[in-house]
Amino acid sequence: MLKISKLTVTVDGKTILNGLDLEVGPGEVHAIMGPNGSGKSTLANVIAGREGYQVTGGSVSFLGQDLLSLAPEKRAREGVFLAFQYPVEIPGVANVYLLKEAVNATRQHRGEEKLDAMDFLKLVREKLKLLQMKEEFLYRSVNEGFSGGEKKRNEIFQMAMLEPRLAVLDETDSGLDIDALKIVADGVNAQRSADRSVILVTHYQRLLDYIVPDRVHVLAGGRIVRSGDKHLALELEAQGYGWVESDPSTVSAA
Amino acid sequence: MSEGAANVAAYVAAQREQAPALPAFGTPSLDASRAQALESLSQLGLPSQRDEDWKYTSTRAITRAAFTPAVAGAPCPREFVSQTTIDGLDAWRLVFADGFWQPELSLLDDLPNGVQISGLGQSLGSEPQRIAALLGSALGQTPHGFIAMNSAFIGDGALIEIAPGTRVDKPIELLFISGCSGEGFLSLPRNLVVMGAGSQAAVIERHVSLADERLLSNSVSELILADNASLNYQSVQQVAPRGFHVGGMFARLGRSARLQATTVTMSGALVRNDALVNLDDEGGFASLDGLYLAFGRSHVDNHTHITHNAPHCVSREHYKGVLGDRGHAVFHGRIVVQPGAQKTDSVQNNQNLLLSADAEIDTKPQLEIYADDVKCAHGATVGQLDETAVFYLMSRGIDRQAARRMLTQAFAADVLNRIELPALRSYLEAQAAQRLSPEQIRESES
Numbered sequence: 001m002l003k004i005s006k007l008t009v010t011v012d013g014k015t016i017l018n019g020l021d022l023e024v025g026p027g028e029v030h031a032i033m034g035p036n037g038s039g040k041s042t043l044a045n046v047i048a049g050r051e052g053y054q055v056t057g058g059s060v061s062f063l064g065q066d067l068l069s070l071a072p073e074k075r076a077r078e079g080v081f082l083a084f085q086y087p088v089e090i091p092g093v094a095n096v097y098l099l100k101e102a103v104n105a106t107r108q109h110r111g112e113e114k115l116d117a118m119d120f121l122k123l124v125r126e127k128l129k130l131l132q133m134k135e136e137f138l139y140r141s142v143n144e145g146f147s148g149g150e151k152k153r154n155e156i157f158q159m160a161m162l163e164p165r166l167a168v169l170d171e172t173d174s175g176l177d178i179d180a181l182k183i184v185a186d187g188v189n190a191q192r193s194a195d196r197s198v199i200l201v202t203h204y205q206r207l208l209d210y211i212v213p214d215r216v217h218v219l220a221g222g223r224i225v226r227s228g229d230k231h232l233a234l235e236l237e238a239q240g241y242g243w244v245e246s247d248p249s250t251v252s253a254a
Numbered sequence: 255m256s257e258g259a260a261n262v263a264a265y266v267a268a269q270r271e272q273a274p275a276l277p278a279f280g281t282p283s284l285d286a287s288r289a290q291a292l293e294s295l296s297q298l299g300l301p302s303q304r305d306e307d308w309k310y311t312s313t314r315a316i317t318r319a320a321f322t323p324a325v326a327g328a329p330c331p332r333e334f335v336s337q338t339t340i341d342g343l344d345a346w347r348l349v350f351a352d353g354f355w356q357p358e359l360s361l362l363d364d365l366p367n368g369v370q371i372s373g374l375g376q377s378l379g380s381e382p383q384r385i386a387a388l389l390g391s392a393l394g395q396t397p398h399g400f401i402a403m404n405s406a407f408i409g410d411g412a413l414i415e416i417a418p419g420t421r422v423d424k425p426i427e428l429l430f431i432s433g434c435s436g437e438g439f440l441s442l443p444r445n446l447v448v449m450g451a452g453s454q455a456a457v458i459e460r461h462v463s464l465a466d467e468r469l470l471s472n473s474v475s476e477l478i479l480a481d482n483a484s485l486n487y488q489s490v491q492q493v494a495p496r497g498f499h500v501g502g503m504f505a506r507l508g509r510s511a512r513l514q515a516t517t518v519t520m521s522g523a524l525v526r527n528d529a530l531v532n533l534d535d536e537g538g539f540a541s542l543d544g545l546y547l548a549f550g551r552s553h554v555d556n557h558t559h560i561t562h563n564a565p566h567c568v569s570r571e572h573y574k575g576v577l578g579d580r581g582h583a584v585f586h587g588r589i590v591v592q593p594g595a596q597k598t599d600s601v602q603n604n605q606n607l608l609l610s611a612d613a614e615i616d617t618k619p620q621l622e623i624y625a626d627d628v629k630c631a632h633g634a635t636v637g638q639l640d641e642t643a644v645f646y647l648m649s650r651g652i653d654r655q656a657a658r659r660m661l662t663q664a665f666a667a668d669v670l671n672r673i674e675l676p677a678l679r680s681y682l683e684a685q686a687a688q689r690l691s692p693e694q695i696r697e698s699e700s
């Protein structure tokens with residue numbers, strides 16, 4: 001699904017990712033953990049195609065194509081989805097309008113007909129239910145005045161609408177209370193399938209109790225310094241990152 | 255003779271020639287006020303950038319060209335009127351060709367009691383004294399030569415009189431079509447809206463061009479609101495890319511009267527809107543909203559001037575501009591709080607979205623406060639599209655142009671959302687969407 005090799009990224013001349021390797025197979029869920037400022041969001045943004053990041057080395061291949069050569073909207077239409085760490089408020093653009101444009105752009109890209117109003121509404125209602133969201137959310141401006149938790153839930157609702165092949169969820173668990181966390185996790189789990197991969201960026205083991213990952217990686221110093229199964233997250237929770245960074249078995253990130 | 259005066263010699267001569275044929279010529283008070291206006295025009299000339307109130311707007315394109323004041327009789331194609339109408343708008347309608355009322359194109363059937371709508375020229379013919387006495391009463395001092403010119407040529411336009419206590423349940427649309435006489439003509443409509451105590455009405459004043467030609471319309475509307483009257487006044491300029499429009503709205507509000515005005519400028523080579531509001535008695539409320547789009551080489555100047563003459567009045571101004579290409583816009587918001595106008599509550603807000611590096615905005619608040627117990631707030635912003643929001647939309651599969659268009663429309667939406675007539679609101683939304691087409695919102699290569 002996704003193969004990242006020796007990825008090096010700089011921001012304003014400062015190297016943030018430094019030879020990062022990561023491979024995510026179809027249907028797999030990978031968690032990426034790591035200290036603040038280690039480059040997790042940078043990785044997520046580079047995958048989604050955000051401007052302001054200079055890729056100075058390495059490659060990213062998605063479903064066999066060179067992802068980095070595609071414009072952000074093309075990546076989205078090909079099936080890349082980023083749930084933002086800080087979802088953007090867009091006053092004056094109704095949620096439902098964004099969704100309709102987004103869904104139809106992707107459908108057109110795939111050579112499918114645009115959804116008519118009835119089918120669209122049916123789809124929307126089904127996904128709202130999945131995330132236990134009220135219909136009135138549709139008619140509010142995108143994220144405007146949403147609580148932190150509502151914003152995160154809205155991201156996963158958008159994911160459900162867009163049915164991506166690869167979803168990168170950047171700290172979607174931050175700011176959620178226990179109930180909301182469960183709803184969001186259930187929403188993600190309901191979308192797990194053999195042809196959909198998920199990268200979860202998180203600081204908390206708690207999320208991984210609900211969305212059980214196939215692999216857990218630690219990002220530090222610009223590369224993956226440690227990978228393991230779900231037990232790695234438990235060890236990190238108990239011992240902190242200092243343990244990984246000082247562990248001799250850790251690849252040095254110079 | 256000053257240089258300013260030289261640029262009006264031809265108009266002064268034209269007025270002298272046309273005056274005897276103007277409606278109600280021979281009515282002493284009207285003859286006198288026309289002559290006085292002509293005198294002001296000769297003295298003031300047309301404004302130039304040396305005038306403080308025209309600092310950012312050059313009238314050279316207008317003064318360089320010689321426009322001929324149109325006379326009655328030019329036909330206006332019926333098909334054009336039907337193409338130009340607003341879908342779903344159930345309104346009484348007056349149509350004007352180069353400023354002259356076209357009864358056969360108008361819809362004034364079944365006017366209810368208490369509602370008088372007619373051509374000003376016709377009414378001047380039948381009741382010269384009474385109408386002449388009303389004209390000019392909302393104007394106050396003549397702010398510049400264009401207004402003087404309009405007053406010197408007073409002849410036709412719309413007259414709307416709503417009797418006290420009458421609530422008009424359909425909007426009244428005034429459709430001004432420029433260019434019926436051909437290229438190079440000047441139209442000078444004068445409108446008068448008289449709202450009796452406690453009356454209620456909605457009026458739409460639209461200025462459109464028959465063809466993309468060098469045309470000038472110079473329009474003045476006087477709105478007189480007696481105590482507790484409530485008027486919704488929407489003025490829309492859809493002027494052709496080569497057309498010029500100078501419009502003035504002058505309102506006087508009595509005790510607890512309400513004026514909700516919206517000015518929407520879609521296009522035009524040069525559009526200047528003056529909005530002057532006098533809050534004359536306690537409890538008055540005036541809200542002025544505006545949306546202006548300036549693309550291509552369009553220049554749009556909104557000049558507002560609200561005077562609080564009495565205590566406990568509220569004024570609200572909310573103007574938004576979207577500028578692209580080499581578009582240039584001006585917002586000048588003057589608020590005067592006269593001595594004794596205590597408890598004035600005034601908010602002025604001007605926000606601008608610049609879509610290209612070559613677009614330009616001059617925004618200037620001007621507060622003159624001569625009372626001490628008042629609340630006056632003002633703010634102006636000039637910004638570009640939020641790149642984070644553009645990326646957010648792109649990350650959902652929406653291409654860059656479409657994302658920019660969505661955000662631009664969203665920026666403009668709140669002004670249009672506040673328009674209370676649904677048919678007009680959707681019409682303007684569609685017009686704005688068309689104006690904000692991909693090529694209009696393209697990014698300049700800079």
Ligand SMILES: Nc1ncnc2c1ncn2[C@@H]1O[C@H](COP(=O)(O)OP(=O)(O)OP(=O)(O)O)[C@@H](O)[C@H]1O
Pocket residue numbers: 011012016034035036037038039040041042043052085
């Ligand atoms: N646009 C930018 N301009 C300047 N520096 C940036 C920019 N984006 C990221 N950085 C820097 O890159 C580093 C990595 O940031 P990033 O947001 O990827 O970290 P993160 O791992 O997601 O951290 P957190 O856990 O706090 O979300 C930080 O030092 C950050 O300051």
Ligand SMILES: [Mg+2]
Pocket residue numbers: 040041042085170171
């Ligand atoms: Mg982050």
